[in-house]
Amino acid sequence: MNYIFTTVYPGSEKFFKQFINSINSQTTKNFTLFIICNGINLSKKYMDLIKVNFLIFKINDTWQNARLKGLNFLLRKKVNFIIFADSDDVLINNRIEVILKKIKKNDFIVNNMYLFKKNINQRKIWLTKKSKKIKFREINYKNYIGCGNTAVRANALKKIHNLIDNRLIAFDWCMAKLLLINGFQGIYINKPLTLYRQYQNNTSSLTSVTKSKVNKDIKCKLEHFKFFSKFGIDYKKKIEELKLIKKKNEKQKFFYSKSKKI
Numbered sequence: 001m002n003y004i005f006t007t008v009y010p011g012s013e014k015f016f017k018q019f020i021n022s023i024n025s026q027t028t029k030n031f032t033l034f035i036i037c038n039g040i041n042l043s044k045k046y047m048d049l050i051k052v053n054f055l056i057f058k059i060n061d062t063w064q065n066a067r068l069k070g071l072n073f074l075l076r077k078k079v080n081f082i083i084f085a086d087s088d089d090v091l092i093n094n095r096i097e098v099i100l101k102k103i104k105k106n107d108f109i110v111n112n113m114y115l116f117k118k119n120i121n122q123r124k125i126w127l128t129k130k131s132k133k134i135k136f137r138e139i140n141y142k143n144y145i146g147c148g149n150t151a152v153r154a155n156a157l158k159k160i161h162n163l164i165d166n167r168l169i170a171f172d173w174c175m176a177k178l179l180l181i182n183g184f185q186g187i188y189i190n191k192p193l194t195l196y197r198q199y200q201n202n203t204s205s206l207t208s209v210t211k212s213k214v215n216k217d218i219k220c221k222l223e224h225f226k227f228f229s230k231f232g233i234d235y236k237k238k239i240e241e242l243k244l245i246k247k248k249n250e251k252q253k254f255f256y257s258k259s260k261k262i
Contacts, residue, residue: 002081002100003055003074005147007036007067015088015197016046018120022091022195024051031083031096034074038066064166067147071161079154084172086148088197090120095193099151107156107184108176110134111149111193125192134186136177141238143173149194150176156184165227169220174227181231211249218246 004023008016023033033054035042038061057073059066074082083099085091095111103109116123127144139145150172160178168174179186222242225235 001077001079002031002083002096003034003079004031004083004085004096005034005036005070005074006085006087007038007063007070008040008042008087009038009063009066010040012087013040013042013046016042017049018090019085019087020046020049022093023085024049025093026052026091026096027094028097028100029053030100034070035087036066036070038063062166064168064171067171068161068164068166071157075154075158075161081151081153082157083151084147084149085194086146086196088199089148090195090197092193092195098189098191098193102187102189103151103153105185106153106187108134108150108152108179108186110145110176110186110188112188112190113149113194113196114192115196115198117198120195123195126196127190129188129190131187131189131191134176134180134188136180139173139176139180140233143170143176144188145176146172146196148196152179153184159184168223168227169216170224173224177228211252214249215246218242218249 006019029052031052033050033052034057035054036057036059038059041058042056057070059069061069071082081100081103083096092114099109099111113126114123115126134145152175156179157175160175160182163178164171164174176186222239225239225242229235
């Protein structure tokens with residue numbers, strides 16, 4: 001059995017209809033939708049929108065703990081692949097079919113995305129890189145792997161899910177690096193299969209840069225690098241660079257969107 005893994009939480013209901021319509025429209029129905037309801041009960045109005053097989057997991061916890069506890073619950077079942085999807089995004093109607101065909105002998109797969117704001121028809125392709133194997137060095141300091149564009153073989157996840165730190169903001173980045181460190185293989189495909197909504201609640205914004213966003217990204221990376229230092233990876237220089245950027249950023253009175261990427 002394959003599962004689409006998503007989380008709904010207070011405030012995300014406004015996007016649920018658009019999200020679930022994209023689930024219902026998938027060209028293959030070879031999956032069950034696994035919905036973590038974190039601090040929220042979906043009303044009958046929303047439940048009636050779901051036209052595919054689904055399973056509800058209710059919890060009231062931090063978003064990191066909710067995701068990890070849901071994952072632990074699901075991995076005790078008979079699962080082939082887990083396809084992650086954010087409930088504020090939209091899936092291209094053949095995402096699941098393409099993912100299941102392309103993953104083949106690999107352990108995880110990451111697809112390209114379209115970025116959009118309010119109007120789903122006004123979208124642009126995110127990455128221009130070609131399809132390829134994912135190497136550890138290319139995601140060591142930066143990340144393009146998210147819960148809206150990743151699918152993982154369940155047997156691989158079972159080996160590393162207990163290692164994921166529930167304090168980290170970048171759950172997806174942590175998961176991907178742990179998979180590679182433990183010898184699992186992943187591929188990136190340049191076909192956009194996800195419509196990634198850009199708005200203020202994004203964990204990481206890809207279209208706008210503000211002072212607070214930079215500080216949030218720095219905090220995310222500092223926590224991430226400190227965690228992975230215990231695996232024998234030297235991040236001392238990178239940590240010092242980030243601390244310096246943070247110090248300079250805090251002194252700035254004005255912030256421009258063309259600031260240097262971190």
